[in-house]
Amino acid sequence: MTTTIGMYLFDDIEVLDFAGPFEVFLTAARLKLRVEPGSPRLFEVVTIADGLRPITMRGGLVLQPQFELSNHPGLDVLIVPGGIVTAELQQAAVIDWIAKTAAASTITASVCTGAFLLAQAGLLDGLEATTHWEDLDDLAAMFPSIHVKANTRWVDTGRVVTAAGISAGIDMSLYLVGRLAGMDLALKTARQMEFDWQAPVHQ
Amino acid sequence: MTTTIGMYLFDDIEVLDFAGPFEVFLTAARLKLRVEPGSPRLFEVVTIADGLRPITMRGGLVLQPQFELSNHPGLDVLIVPGGIVTAELQQAAVIDWIAKTAAASTITASVCTGAFLLAQAGLLDGLEATTHWEDLDDLAAMFPSIHVKANTRWVDTGRVVTAAGISAGIDMSLYLVGRLAGMDLALKTARQMEFDWQAPVHQ
Numbered sequence: 001m002t003t004t005i006g007m008y009l010f011d012d013i014e015v016l017d018f019a020g021p022f023e024v025f026l027t028a029a030r031l032k033l034r035v036e037p038g039s040p041r042l043f044e045v046v047t048i049a050d051g052l053r054p055i056t057m058r059g060g061l062v063l064q065p066q067f068e069l070s071n072h073p074g075l076d077v078l079i080v081p082g083g084i085v086t087a088e089l090q091q092a093a094v095i096d097w098i099a100k101t102a103a104a105s106t107i108t109a110s111v112c113t114g115a116f117l118l119a120q121a122g123l124l125d126g127l128e129a130t131t132h133w134e135d136l137d138d139l140a141a142m143f144p145s146i147h148v149k150a151n152t153r154w155v156d157t158g159r160v161v162t163a164a165g166i167s168a169g170i171d172m173s174l175y176l177v178g179r180l181a182g183m184d185l186a187l188k189t190a191r192q193m194e195f196d197w198q199a200p201v202h203q
Numbered sequence: 204m205t206t207t208i209g210m211y212l213f214d215d216i217e218v219l220d221f222a223g224p225f226e227v228f229l230t231a232a233r234l235k236l237r238v239e240p241g242s243p244r245l246f247e248v249v250t251i252a253d254g255l256r257p258i259t260m261r262g263g264l265v266l267q268p269q270f271e272l273s274n275h276p277g278l279d280v281l282i283v284p285g286g287i288v289t290a291e292l293q294q295a296a297v298i299d300w301i302a303k304t305a306a307a308s309t310i311t312a313s314v315c316t317g318a319f320l321l322a323q324a325g326l327l328d329g330l331e332a333t334t335h336w337e338d339l340d341d342l343a344a345m346f347p348s349i350h351v352k353a354n355t356r357w358v359d360t361g362r363v364v365t366a367a368g369i370s371a372g373i374d375m376s377l378y379l380v381g382r383l384a385g386m387d388l389a390l391k392t393a394r395q396m397e398f399d400w401q402a403p404v405h406q
Contacts, residue, residue: 015229016396019222023369026218045262054267059229059248062267064257129251133397153397165397166226170370193219194336194356194368196270 002040003180006075008098008117009049010088013057016166017081017111024173028181028189033111042181048072050094058083067095077176078105081169082112082132095121102160108159108175118145118160127157132165153198170195175196205243206383209278211301211320212252212268213291217259219369220284220314224296227376231384231392245384253297261286272300280379281308284372285315287336298324305363312364312379314372319398321363330360335368356401373398 007018020196025043032042049065056062067073078101088094099121102108110118115131116139126148131139137140140148149155154163154172156179163172166201174197178186183199190197208228210221227247235245237345247289252258259265264393270276281304291297302324306313313321318334319342321327331350334342352358357366359382366375377400381389387401393400 014226015222016226019218019226022262023217023219023222027369045372047264059225060269061250064265066263134395151321165395166230167373167396167398192337192368193370194348195370196401198399 002108003043004073004074005043005077005079006048006067006072006101007045007046007079007081008094009047009055009057009063009081010083010085011056012084013055013081013086014083014112014166015059015061017083017169018057020109020167020170021079021081021109021173023193024170024177024189025060026194028177028185031188032181032185032190042185044073046073046075063145069093075101075105076107077180078108079173080108080110080114080117080164082110082114082116085113085116088117088183089120090166091165094125099123102170107159107176107179109163109172111163111172112165115139115162116142118162119146123160124162129153129157129160129162130155130164131162134165171197176198206246206279207276208246208248208280208282209251209270209275209304210248210282210284211297212250212258212260212266212284213286213288213297214257214259215287215290216284217286217369218260218262218317220286220317220372221260223370223373224282224284224312224314226396227380227392229271231380231388234391234395235384235388249276249277249278253294259332266332272296276319278304278308279310280383281305281311282376283317283320284314285313285317285368288316288319291320292323294359302326310355310362310364310379312366312375314366314375315368315370318342318365319345321365322349326363327365329339330363332360332363332365333358333367334365337368351398373402378403 029043047065048067232246250268251270
């Protein structure tokens, strides 16, 4: 069984918010194939944007998305990275897509200010959540029903998982590998990436 | 004064080897502009490939490079990420470009298996260097004059700096920010990225 992970891309996305989780699932799938050659790929990561035009990430990196909102594979996991989300928050079609896609997925996750997009889609109402340390107050002010948590790498509420800023997306994704495929693979993935991961004590 | 950092891109490059350093220099430049608005940008990061065609990174990510080997801005720092470097090692034009560009730059750095490309260009002869933990033995076997070091995040020999695997490129880049612009900015950059960086004791 392949778990399909969709990552939402948009202009002014923060590079590592996106690339960190991408690398984690890519590496985990590669390691799994090493020990079980010929098995179905454990994770397939696809990129989705609001159109098939190239995306300009922060710092001017130009990336070509693979799919668009109206036409992409079914997702088991939706990941919404952060960056400058001001424009995205106003895009009703994007927010609507996040809400609908989340309803059809097992897990929806955000990195950094991606939490604002999940919040705008109503996914965090009444739940605990986190975001970049600089944005915790804004998240609480804009969405008063959210129980905003500081000083945590990620918050798992079951169907919705939010990560703190930028590199915390790596930690959260390793956690998701553990949740979806076992802690052993998560630890091996961290080691393969030479990432100093603080694995959760309770798992 | 702007420090221009060139990152070499190639097919089958490891996503985080590239994106980690990119994010570090991008974030450091952004933080510097916050405290000194209107000042020249501290770091400018440009991407360079062996042609202007799109690059397919590992995992199928398609990225558009900004410059090609024969036409790019002068570089203060050249960074060569890793990934599957087998094809690159055989490309005489690329190896030649790395050697010539390194000679004209202040610092040349590698991440992960990017060390093999620096080695092939003769940049590591007689020096200490590191790479991904899985590739340490191969690096020593292929280039016997290199003093290969294990269990270190990066090795700084002055003009040439090599990092260990994948995420260690982030650590090394934070170190380079410290070397080029001071430890205070390096620490602030790590905090902005929420990256748990083990800053060097001697600096």
